Amino acid sequence: MATTTDTSPIFISSMSTLCMGGYALGDGGQGGALASNAAQAANTAWLFPLYLPYTYNVQRVFCMNGNAPGGNIDVGVYNSSFTLQCHGGSTAQAGASVPQYMAATATLSPGQYYLAIVFSSVAGGTYSFSTVPGVSGLRMGGVLAVSSAPPLPGTASPVATTANYLPLFGITRTASGF
Secondary structure (H helix, E strand, O other), rough: OOOOOOHHHEEOOOOOOOOHHHHOOOOOOOOOOEEEEEEEOOOOEEEEEEEEEEEEEEEEEEEEEEEOOEEEEEEEEEEEEOEEEEEEEEEEOOOOEEEEEEEEEEOOEEEEEEEEEEEEEOOOOEEEOOOOOHHHHHHHHEEEEEEEEEOOOOOOOEOOOOOOOOOOEEOOOOOOOO
């Protein structure tokens, strides 16, 4: 009996080459130092473009909490029509300087998606890069924003971002561990 091995990455983050991180970090290494930073705005969801060249079985979403987590967060994935495919739900941010995982399942076919994250408070935050390409650079990279408190809305009506923020968050195909 033949077995099938999943060769897709164990996790895909906002910093990966499949997402905005590939643009922001690129060949020039514009990312600067990875450091704990507060969220730039409460009740604003940021959507980072993600292209999947293969089917991806999401089991959990995650964010890398900053030094002083606070408030609620939600992490999820939207399709190219801005319909929510999966998300962790409004979750109290807990654990300083550690990844926080939330169950969220979906099978994503190859195509265009958006990784999304929202904070209920600027007290919450994640690890993010200290230097990113600026608001215009993030806009050129396709980053969008939605006015929303956690949880992420089922359908988003995004506008161009006004924030200069590249948080570390994403999806994983593992149900536990790492």
